[in-house]
Amino acid sequence: MTVSTKLQFSFVKRTLDFRFEAGTSRGVLTTRQVFWIKVLDPKCPEVIGWGEAAPLVKLSPDHRKDFEEILRKTLDSLSGICFELKEKSILEQLRVLIPFELPSIRFGLETALLDLSWGGKKRLFPNRFYDVQEGISINGLIWMGGRDFMLEQIDQKLKDRFDCIKMKIGAIDFEQEIELLSYIRSRFSKDQITLRVDANGAFALENAPEKLERLADLDIHSIEQPIRAGDWEAMRKLCQATPLPIALDEELIGVTEKETLLDAIQPQHIILKPTLLGGILETKEWVKLAEERNIGWWMTSALESNIGLNAISQLASALKTTIPQGLGTGKLYNNNLDSPLEIKAGKIFYNPEMDWEDPV
Structure with a gap:
């Protein structure tokens, strides 16, 4: 049309x-x-x-x-x-x-x-996720909570054959979080299970370097937003000295001067949430600028329903991502919209044999 x-x-x-x-x-x-x-x-x-x-x-x-x-x-x-x-x-x-x-x-x-x-068929542009049902690797997300709740989630993700696990940290005692991460690492090497953590800005600037050292000892792949967004100079220094890669997340929200931010902070990775960044065109521009600077990136849903998750999955596929994305939020809700999206063995798939529920 x-x-x-x-x-x-x-x-x-x-x-x-x-x-x-x-x-x-x-x-x-x-x-x-x-x-x-x-x-x-x-x-x-x-x-x-x-x-x-x-x-x-x-x-x-x-x-x-x-x-x-x-x-x-x-x-x-x-x-x-x-x-x-x-x-x-x-x-x-x-x-x-x-x-x-x-x-x-x-x-x-x-x-x-x-x-x-494209005719109202939930296809947004050419992409292998929709067109040939190519699965996208995703991380298994461990939500904040008490130690037992987080441990239960970890065991379930391992049982579900995720080979990339992301744990939100900053809610309970840091030593307990280290213990939970150590539990995974004692059973699986970094070549078997990729571990990511997301601090959501919870670290204080004065103790962030020490905590990064502790996490690096566990072969953590990356940490998202270790300190609160907004202090570009502090984040730049942290990225320069960090023993493990840092990924910017909240730091990108509301930013129009993309090049200025990337050049000022020089992060190892950026996290892209189209809902928060202004949509598909803005996200594509972040990807282009990051790749020109050899900055890694991956996409993450921001707790959307399956309509938003489908869109972000197709965008990630169209941009030819090769590493696990943060697209495992479809099972969070009791009353999500029924859809062809399904997760199997650490990947999200579009199954055309399943129908979309009418959004009413």
Whole structure:
């Protein structure tokens, strides 16, 4: 579908219920609000494109009390605008129309319009994940919580044959976290199991170097955001002296001067969450700039439902990722949208024999 046309936009709201209390450094999550954006051409109403706008509590630039009202006004404002339904045109037009300060809305609209452009089949662009059902390696995520809860998760991920495990740290005593990581490492070498940790900025600047040394002793692959975002000079010094690779995460949110940040801090890796960074076009630019500087990257979902997770998985595949991604959040909810996404042996797959639930 390439004709420039006026479209109809609307949304469906759902509150997702976590299967457990999801502990983060910003508190415990039990529910998650998502807004599924629906777009169609009135001349062909049976073909529908779906996207997801889901700002993350206390982290997304567009997480605000009046988000639903802002979303409604934004969609209403698009009803009289003509869109050329080609990938480049869609992404560039939405960059102009949707402010950078509304990243999850821009991402949801990008996804919905790209879906519509391919006939409303949940395919966004050519990619091997969707087209030939090529699996994407993902990390098994260990959520914060008590020692026994975290140990239970570790055992389950190992049983499920994940070869990359990511553990959120900073919630319990650091010695207990070291003990849990040591439990994995005592059973599996770094060649058998890749270990990542995510501090979500929990380390104090004065003791961060010592903690990085302790983690390096366990052959940790990388640590995400060891100190709080915003102090570029401190993060640069940490990246220069670190005994294990550092990946920037929250540090990227709200940043428009991508090159300036990467050149100032010179991290070993960056973590890309399209919902938080302003969508698909912004994410592609981060990837391009990182690769030009030999900075590693991988993509991570930001607790989206399966509509957002499908979009991020296809984007990661289209960008030809070769290392485990953070795309294992589809089973977090009791009432997620049924979808063809499934996880087997540490990989996420698109199974075309499974149907999408109608988002109503």
